[in-house]
Amino acid sequence: MSNYLYLAWIPLLPLATFVLLGLFGRKYFAKTAGIIGTASLLTSTLLSFVAARQYFLEDGKVNGAYQKIIALKYTWLEFSPNVSIDMGIIVDPISIMMLIVVTSVSLMVHIFSLGYMKGEERFATYYAFLSLFTFSMLGLILSSNIFQVYMFWELVGVSSFLLIGYYFNKPSAVAASKKAFIVTRFADLGFLIGILILGFYGGTMDISLLIEKLTVTSSAAFVNITTASFLGASMLTWGLTLIFVGGAGKSAMFPLHIWLPDAMEGPTPVSALIHAATMVVAGVYLVARLFPVYSMDESALTIVTYVGAFSALLAAIIACTQTDIKRVLAYSTMSQIGYMMFALGISKNGGENGLGYMASMFHLFTHAFFKSLLFLGAGSVIHMVHSNEMKDMGGLRKLMPVTHIAFLIACLAIAGIPPFAGFFSKEEILLAAFHANKLIYGVALVTAGLTSFYMFRLYFSIFWSKESTVHNNHGEGPWTMKLPLIILAICAVGVGFVPFSQFVTSDGIALTTHIDLLFSIAPVGLTLVAILLAASFYKTQNNKPEKAALAFGGFYTAAHKKFYVDEVYLFITKKIIFPLIGQPIAWADKYIVDGFMLALANTTAKLSTSIKGLQSGKVQNYALYFFGGVLALSILFIYIWK
Numbered sequence: 001m002s003n004y005l006y007l008a009w010i011p012l013l014p015l016a017t018f019v020l021l022g023l024f025g026r027k028y029f030a031k032t033a034g035i036i037g038t039a040s041l042l043t044s045t046l047l048s049f050v051a052a053r054q055y056f057l058e059d060g061k062v063n064g065a066y067q068k069i070i071a072l073k074y075t076w077l078e079f080s081p082n083v084s085i086d087m088g089i090i091v092d093p094i095s096i097m098m099l100i101v102v103t104s105v106s107l108m109v110h111i112f113s114l115g116y117m118k119g120e121e122r123f124a125t126y127y128a129f130l131s132l133f134t135f136s137m138l139g140l141i142l143s144s145n146i147f148q149v150y151m152f153w154e155l156v157g158v159s160s161f162l163l164i165g166y167y168f169n170k171p172s173a174v175a176a177s178k179k180a181f182i183v184t185r186f187a188d189l190g191f192l193i194g195i196l197i198l199g200f201y202g203g204t205m206d207i208s209l210l211i212e213k214l215t216v217t218s219s220a221a222f223v224n225i226t227t228a229s230f231l232g233a234s235m236l237t238w239g240l241t242l243i244f245v246g247g248a249g250k251s252a253m254f255p256l257h258i259w260l261p262d263a264m265e266g267p268t269p270v271s272a273l274i275h276a277a278t279m280v281v282a283g284v285y286l287v288a289r290l291f292p293v294y295s296m297d298e299s300a301l302t303i304v305t306y307v308g309a310f311s312a313l314l315a316a317i318i319a320c321t322q323t324d325i326k327r328v329l330a331y332s333t334m335s336q337i338g339y340m341m342f343a344l345g346i347s348k349n350g351g352e353n354g355l356g357y358m359a360s361m362f363h364l365f366t367h368a369f370f371k372s373l374l375f376l377g378a379g380s381v382i383h384m385v386h387s388n389e390m391k392d393m394g395g396l397r398k399l400m401p402v403t404h405i406a407f408l409i410a411c412l413a414i415a416g417i418p419p420f421a422g423f424f425s426k427e428e429i430l431l432a433a434f435h436a437n438k439l440i441y442g443v444a445l446v447t448a449g450l451t452s453f454y455m456f457r458l459y460f461s462i463f464w465s466k467e468s469t470v471h472n473n474h475g476e477g478p479w480t481m482k483l484p485l486i487i488l489a490i491c492a493v494g495v496g497f498v499p500f501s502q503f504v505t506s507d508g509i510a511l512t513t514h515i516d517l518l519f520s521i522a523p524v525g526l527t528l529v530a531i532l533l534a535a536s537f538y539k540t541q542n543n544k545p546e547k548a549a550l551a552f553g554g555f556y557t558a559a560h561k562k563f564y565v566d567e568v569y570l571f572i573t574k575k576i577i578f579p580l581i582g583q584p585i586a587w588a589d590k591y592i593v594d595g596f597m598l599a600l601a602n603t604t605a606k607l608s609t610s611i612k613g614l615q616s617g618k619v620q621n622y623a624l625y626f627f628g629g630v631l632a633l634s635i636l637f638i639y640i641w642k
Contacts, residue, residue, distance in 0.1 A: 003059065004071035004091050007051055010044045010099060011138035018131040025124025033124035034117075037131055038110040044138070045103040048096075055096050056503050066508035068092040068208055070144055086206060088144030093504040094288055094361060098141040101368045102278050104491075106134045108484035109273040112376050115480040116269055116383060126166060130273070133159035137278045141285060146195050147205045149286070153191065153246070156282065157184050160274050164266040176262040183259040187249020194242030197235055198293070201225035211292045222296070233299065240293065240300035244307075247283025251337045254311040258566055260334055264326035264388075268379030271326060272372045275333050281364050284340045291357060291506060295349035308341025309443045314563070316450035320457065321560040324388045325378050328458050329371070332414070335447060336367050342444070343429045346436035347506065354506030356436065359428035362500040366421040369495055370413035373488035377407040380477055380485065381462055385470050390458070394465035400476045404463050406485040411459045413492040415452040415527050418520070421496035428501075430523055431516065445523060452527040456534035464539045 017040040025033045060066050073088040110130060117126055136159050140152035157180075165177030195205070202210045202221050213221040214236070228235040245256075252260035260280070264271055274280070287294060287304060294300055312335045319331035340360045347356025380403040385392050397404040413420035416427070426448065433441040476482065501511040537544045549556045558564065614625070 010047050011135050013040045013044050014131040014135040021124050021128035033127045034114045037127035041107045041110050045107045048099040048103045052096050066093050085147045086145045089142045090144040102137050105372045109269045112484040113269045115478040129162045163270045164263045173265040176265040180259040184249045190242040191246020194239045197239035214293045237299045247286040251283030252334045261327045261330045272375035301345045305342045305345025308338045312338025312447045316447045319454040323390050350507040356432040357506040359432050361504045363425035366425045369491040370410045373410040390461040393462045395467045397463040402482050406489040409489045411455045424496035449526040449530045452530035453534050456531045460538035
């Protein structure tokens with residue numbers, strides 16, 4: 001246990017940075033806040049790599065399988081001898097993998113922000129919020145108790161609210177932060193109820209014990225939770241589904257995805273941190289953390305599978321029609337998270353049947369690097385042209401050579417072109433889907449083609465299309481903006497070669513490699529066709545996009561309007577919830593609840609007015625009342641005595 005106690009410093013360093021910069025940053029560290037925050041994250045990142053080396057290469061494997069290690073456990077609140085909220089640190093393959101992802105991407109964002117956010121009035125506050133968010137994510141992935149996960153889960157929501165609404169003087173940013181907060185709060189209610197269901201029947205909130213009790217079919221906890229039912233579904237199905245609802249809210253799965261595109265109102269480096277590699281994959285991590293329990297319930301996994309697949313396809317279609325580059329990347333994120341979700345849904349637990357689980361985690365790992373590269377590259381472009389719209393871009397490859405090459409590498413990676421990172425993880429997902437569910441495989445294949453099309457639509461629209469009309473004297477940005485792009489571009493090429501199946505699997509036992517060159521012909525061929533089609537439409541200015549939009553007619557319009565999901569929510573809230581539920585409740589609150597309390601207060605006031613004459617301050621009146629009382633009591637006693 002003590003061998004991993006240093007892991008506590010990984011989240012505590014960002015927490016200390018948040019406290020320091022939050023309390024004293026604007027007054028004492030206005031210019032050095034970025035350096036302080038970056039140095040803190042660099043230390044946490046180095047410790048994460050030390051932990052990964054120690055766990056994967058030294059003492060994590062026992063008898064051929066990687067073990068769960070509880071590095072720290074402290075009982076915080078004890079409700080009964082068996083149920084308590086413990087604050088602990090869990091060490092296993094996915095927690096170590098997530099440590100690498102979160103600290104590495106956060107470090108790149110911290111460095112990039114040194115140049116991107118330079119000159120901001122609330123520079124120190126920005127870095128304080130970044131540190132708070134990083135602390136929250138690190139706490140979430142290291143938590144050994146499911147209620148501890150929930151506490152950090154909510155803290156992630158609060159810190160993302162602060163970062164999305166960083167430009168609080170912009171009404172759109174304020175609205176976006178509130179929208180994200182409210183939507184995820186509804187989802188988190190489901191998460192909380194699911195936790196309580198599993199904790200009640202499992203008799204514990206400790207993740208390891210909960211998994212142990214709910215995966216043994218002969219255990220009393222498993223029998224109780226599977227035999228108890230509500231509306232025809234077992235309580236195990238209800239608990240896991242409600243927990244998935246919480247994950248779907250954070251990971252922007254349909255129909256709880258509406259907050260993600262609007263969240264692009266935050267600073268672009270924030271989008272890279274929150275919406276590429278950390279917060280949006282929290283839902284995937286949550287399902288993966290409890291995957292042994294999910295594998296015991298086919299119904300819950302079916303929901304995960306089809307929600308993930310539908311979200312992936314829907315987001316890919318919408319991304320093909322958007323013109324704001326950050327919104328394209330937002331829907332791309334939603335689509336890739338859908339890939340990870342349905343890969344978990346089609347997986348089994350243990351051995352080669354756990355290919356989907358491994359593929360999902362592998363794609364989470366590779367996606368973190370190439371998607372954060374895409375967002376930071378978009379940040380460099382926006383920094384150059386001062387616009388998010390593709391119509392204001394074009395021909396930037398000569399003005400931005402570093403960004404151009406880095407962005408191209410990221411596009412090739414997400415498209416799944418070998419030997420870039422995305423190829424290896426996406427092929428594993430497609431192979432798992434092919435063996436498990438042909439319908440899901442078909443959806444995944446179509447989504448892969450759409451992904452290649454809209455990403456290269458974005459690439460050609462930004463860097464080719466037309467001659468640049470941008471006149472900018474500050475160039476491509478300082479080295480602090482270029483260095484993260486170069487590092488992430490190297491990662492987008494290289495991390496696919498990590499022997500991931502040797503380290504992160506559903507049961508801790510290494511899998512054999514599954515890349516099959518013959519199997520790759522269809523997805524890679526479809527990807528190349530999609531790239532050539534995007535080049536034909538967008539590499540040079542022509543009227544092909546307009547003709548295609550007219551050819552698709554109403555479908556294109558619906559996709560451009562995001563299939564009116566936001567309008568449906570507005571209709572439900574403004575036309576149904578507010579008038580039929582909100583207004584009656586408001587009336588009852590005002591006229592019944594408040595009316596009763598006001599009537600009580602008025603009655604008390606009138607009564608006090610009517611009797612206040614009894615306290616006149618005249619001694620002779622008090623004497624009269626006294627003797628009158630004595631006389632009344634005497635008569636009463638005489639009557640009783642008789």
